[in-house]
Amino acid sequence: MSFTLSGFDLDAFVRATLDEDLGVGLPGGGHDVTSESVIPADARFSGVMDSRDAITVAGLEIAAAFFRALDPEIEIAQLVGDGAQVPGGTDLMRIEGNARAMLTAERSALNTVQHLSGVATMTRHYVAAMQGNATLLDTRKTIPGLRHLEKYATRMGGAQNHRMGLWDAAMIKDNHVLVAGGVSEAVRRAREAGVANVICEVDHLDQIEPALSAGASHLLLDNMSVGELHEAVALIAGRVPSEASGGVRLDTIAAIAATGVTYVSVGRLTQSAPAADIGLDFTPL
Numbered sequence: 518m519s520f521t522l523s524g525f526d527l528d529a530f531v532r533a534t535l536d537e538d539l540g541v542g543l544p545g546g547g548h549d550v551t552s553e554s555v556i557p558a559d560a561r562f563s564g565v566m567d568s569r570d571a572i573t574v575a576g577l578e579i580a581a582a583f584f585r586a587l588d589p590e591i592e593i594a595q596l597v598g599d600g601a602q603v604p605g606g607t608d609l610m611r612i613e614g615n616a617r618a619m620l621t622a623e624r625s626a627l628n629t630v631q632h633l634s635g636v637a638t639m640t641r642h643y644v645a646a647m648q649g650n651a652t653l654l655d656t657r658k659t660i661p662g663l664r665h666l667e668k669y670a671t672r673m674g675g676a677q678n679h680r681m682g683l684w685d686a687a688m689i690k691d692n693h694v695l696v697a698g699g700v701s702e703a704v705r706r707a708r709e710a711g712v713a714n715v716i717c718e719v720d721h722l723d724q725i726e727p728a729l730s731a732g733a734s735h736l737l738l739d740n741m742s743v744g745e746l747h748e749a750v751a752l753i754a755g756r757v758p759s760e761a762s763g764g765v766r767l768d769t770i771a772a773i774a775a776t777g778v779t780y781v782s783v784g785r786l787t788q789s790a791p792a793a794d795i796g797l798d799f800t801p802l
Contacts, residue, residue, distance in 0.1 A: 523665075524665050566580070571605050574600065576666070577610055586622070600672075633673075640673075652781075688737075702731075720741075750778060761781045
């Protein structure tokens, strides 16, 4: 299989990650001293990657790319697809190839699939808790350099992506409003600049009508109570999509999603997801 993701260079990511682990460019770096000194060059291993807990899978094809980078002849059987929900004890991938290459690539491969599956798994829990109401969105609260991968993982967990960065939508927040002198003025400036998608954060109900009148195409309802969200949805009356945001937790998202908002955004999906418990066991051949 080949993994492609718009805006993401898989080969560069794999190379940079392996170079970091191998110490490329550092004095004495550039090789796996343990595997080279302990494992014969022609030794071969088979391996099984498995999940120790119930998870939503993400990143298997990226993990496979680490092994292929060091052993182009490696045999890989991916047993489940990204986005699959699997119980603990599920075999995810079988591999067979050069032992040194497999040991050198192991940690980079596992780090990636554990992190992305952790993001996908947490996302799936939030989607389930919403009980079919609203749509879950991620945010820009991502680890630097991993945005495309983490947002891919949230999609595997059932969320939709919010804007990818600062370039694909205007997001007018309190500091923009402060400098512009008001919600309507900030929105007006974005519209006059030709920005098509203008998301405006509102902290108070009395900001809704000025933002809409100025041409906001999406309202972010920031840190509002459930009662305030009900009122906001009624005031917006379906004219633009509405998004509840700020301090959303697994135990509160059901009530928030049930207010009638279009979206609920959650930063912790990418900011705080624990790594999935995924292991890789090798057998000499």
